[in-house]
Amino acid sequence: MSALAPRADLESLPKYVPGRTIEGAIKLASNEVPGGPLPSVTKAIAEAAAGINRYPDTASSALVARLARELDVPAAKLAIGCGSVSLCQQLIQALCAPGDEVIFAWRSFEAYPIVTQVANAVSVKVPLSSGHALDLDAMLAAITPKTRIVFVCNPNNPTGTAVRRDELIRFLDAVPEGVLVALDEAYKEFVSDTNVPDGVEFTHTRENVAVLRTFSKAYGLAGLRVGYLVAPEAIATAVRQVYVAFSVNAVAQAAAIASLDAAGELLERCAEIVVERDRVRAALVEAGYEVPETQANFVWLPLGDKALAFAEHALDRKLIVRPFAGDGVRVTIGTPEENDLFLAAAREFPR
Numbered sequence: 001m002s003a004l005a006p007r008a009d010l011e012s013l014p015k016y017v018p019g020r021t022i023e024g025a026i027k028l029a030s031n032e033v034p035g036g037p038l039p040s041v042t043k044a045i046a047e048a049a050a051g052i053n054r055y056p057d058t059a060s061s062a063l064v065a066r067l068a069r070e071l072d073v074p075a076a077k078l079a080i081g082c083g084s085v086s087l088c089q090q091l092i093q094a095l096c097a098p099g100d101e102v103i104f105a106w107r108s109f110e111a112y113p114i115v116t117q118v119a120n121a122v123s124v125k126v127p128l129s130s131g132h133a134l135d136l137d138a139m140l141a142a143i144t145p146k147t148r149i150v151f152v153c154n155p156n157n158p159t160g161t162a163v164r165r166d167e168l169i170r171f172l173d174a175v176p177e178g179v180l181v182a183l184d185e186a187y188k189e190f191v192s193d194t195n196v197p198d199g200v201e202f203t204h205t206r207e208n209v210a211v212l213r214t215f216s217k218a219y220g221l222a223g224l225r226v227g228y229l230v231a232p233e234a235i236a237t238a239v240r241q242v243y244v245a246f247s248v249n250a251v252a253q254a255a256a257i258a259s260l261d262a263a264g265e266l267l268e269r270c271a272e273i274v275v276e277r278d279r280v281r282a283a284l285v286e287a288g289y290e291v292p293e294t295q296a297n298f299v300w301l302p303l304g305d306k307a308l309a310f311a312e313h314a315l316d317r318k319l320i321v322r323p324f325a326g327d328g329v330r331v332t333i334g335t336p337e338e339n340d341l342f343l344a345a346a347r348e349f350p351r
């Protein structure tokens, strides 16, 4: 008998690099919102905490019912997950046999290649356009008979660029019906361009479109882990089948509902971040940086070989940003004071 060993391919599994947290430093590295939970949300969390000797509702029924009403979709088309990262993995597990292909842009969300490999599927990375945006024509051309899913991250993490309605409809019309297009809308609430569509509209009329959303970003619940999927009923059912039972805990479910109750106030905060985002981008452009137009709560600096040096320079000033070696730096929009400190650091960076 051979010795016990993990799957050989795990040695090649890319590592998820979380934004660093350093005592006393300002974290602009994980696309979180700077504001803490509202008192109404903290209260819901405390009330839910009183019941944690019991298992959570594994179907997240109350949250499903609430989202069905908010989004005007049947509950059967929804699935709740332990963060939308988990839903990405569930989608692949639910649709792909070993060796099937999953297409996404690169660079895009760093979890995609990891969850693809964990689910025994094969990543197909399609380079971004010269403008750092998704190249939908190239993604379409990459589809083969083995393709099951195409992730369209809109806006794209980490570049912030967004795909507009006309361009997306042309793409959806051309994708074969046996391929699922997963619209990852983690940053939807920061989109200010009205030509960027709400993906849920496509789930009403198309059988091969799914939308992923999260409470981690605009709703400020990154630490609690809850997201949702809207998809055709057969897809949503399959995603629920591969769900790890009870993985969305009761506190997260209660906090998500309380956050929907407080949506007005939370989305107002997002509007303030959008104002700051546009100010920060304009100031960076003014300082001579190339910064793609962004519809998210972060900016992308395509600094190439200088990415790590820029991050070190920022850290010397107690600012944590998120470098991608050899490629660029993603900087989350914080409070106006934090953003001013970042802009001062960027202006001082020797180029």
Ligand SMILES: *Cc1c(COP(=O)(O)O)cnc(C)c1O
Pocket: 031, 082, 083, 084, 085, 086, 109, 153, 157, 184, 186, 213, 214, 215, 216, 217, 222, 225, 226, 227
């Ligand atoms: C942050 C993010 C998510 C959300 O992750 P959660 O697991 O819900 O915290 C999903 N997709 C993208 C592109 C993201 O940037």
